[in-house]
Amino acid sequence: xxxxxxxxxxxxxxxxxxxxxxxxxxxxxxxxxxxxxxxxxxxxxxxxxxxxxxxxxxxxxxxxxxxxxxxxxxxxxxxxxxxxxxxxxxxxxxxxxxxxxxxxxxxxxxxxxxxxxxxxxxxxxxxxxxxxxxxxxxxxxxxxxxxxxxxxxxxxxxxxxxxxxxxxxxxxxxxxxxxxxxxxxxxxxxxxxxxxxxxxxxxxxxxxxxxxxxxxxxxxxxxxxxxxxxxxxxxxxxxxxxxxxxxxxxxxxxxxxxxxxxxxxxxxxxxxxxxxxxxxxxxxxxxxxx
Numbered sequence: 001x002x003x004x005x006x007x008x009x010x011x012x013x014x015x016x017x018x019x020x021x022x023x024x025x026x027x028x029x030x031x032x033x034x035x036x037x038x039x040x041x042x043x044x045x046x047x048x049x050x051x052x053x054x055x056x057x058x059x060x061x062x063x064x065x066x067x068x069x070x071x072x073x074x075x076x077x078x079x080x081x082x083x084x085x086x087x088x089x090x091x092x093x094x095x096x097x098x099x100x101x102x103x104x105x106x107x108x109x110x111x112x113x114x115x116x117x118x119x120x121x122x123x124x125x126x127x128x129x130x131x132x133x134x135x136x137x138x139x140x141x142x143x144x145x146x147x148x149x150x151x152x153x154x155x156x157x158x159x160x161x162x163x164x165x166x167x168x169x170x171x172x173x174x175x176x177x178x179x180x181x182x183x184x185x186x187x188x189x190x191x192x193x194x195x196x197x198x199x200x201x202x203x204x205x206x207x208x209x210x211x212x213x214x215x216x217x218x219x220x221x222x223x224x225x226x227x228x229x230x231x232x233x234x235x236x237x238x239x240x241x242x243x244x245x246x247x248x249x250x251x252x253x254x255x256x257x258x259x260x261x262x263x264x265x266x267x268x269x270x271x272x273x274x275x276x277x278x279x280x281x282x283x284x285x286x287x288x289x290x
Contacts, residue, residue, distance in 0.1 A: 078140020
């Protein structure tokens with residue numbers, strides 16, 4: 001997950017950023033991504049943070065299985081706090097990370113033992129004389145405009161290089177408002193990549209393996225988050241009744257709807273989105289024909 005900093009961030013993206021902060025605090029992990037649950041939890045089974053961390057390791061291993069053997073150099077775009085980069089670095093890849101968040105930069109440097117270069121900037125502003133065998137976008141595509149993503153990836157890849165993209169995408173283009181509405185429409189992203197000279201090599205829908213993480217986060221928030229909010233509200237009602245009345249008005253006006261939507265995240269995800277891992281290859285021949 002990539003968390004950009006901007007004074008003019010759309011509301012859905014700001015909701016996602018808040019979710020990232022919650023997720024970081026909840027997991028205390030070197031990864032920000034949702035993970036890959038295999039085997040899947042059975043009905044009624046408790047979802048634990050220990051199993052989530054195992055799922056996060058499994059997710060990065062899943063990404064590695066998509067990387068062709070010829071790949072040596074990787075640009076990790078939206079590298080988060082360094083989990084994926086560290087995993088690839090110890091396996092012999094030459095990795096560089098890029099993200100616009102200074103707090104993530106600190107965690108990235110720590111988690112990679114200062115062994116992986118980090119660029120503090122947006123992908124749209126990135127300039128380099130280097131070319132890469134593979135560009136990785138793990139849960140960061142949704143923060144980059146489609147054309148910037150496709151054209152930028154083509155610009156920095158070596159001949160016949162690869163783009164490995166893993167993220168939530170909107171399978172329903174009519175879903176345009178809500179906590180996940182900043183995710184790209186899958187068909188639109190595909191069209192932009194094809195136009196930029198990419199061809200799809202391999203794809204896999206892992207929505208089912210990702211969904212338990214949504215359940216876990218919602219469950220933890222329902223159990224601890226809402227309980228804490230109610231406890232604080234009760235204390236304020238006792239000590240400062242007028243402030244409590246103001247707080248109830250603020251909650252009803254601005255907070256009730258996004259919280260309710262967050263609690264319904266699993267239903268929204270299943271109804272309007274999918275999670276896909278896609279390996280694309282840049283076809284120099286197709287680019288030259290444009």
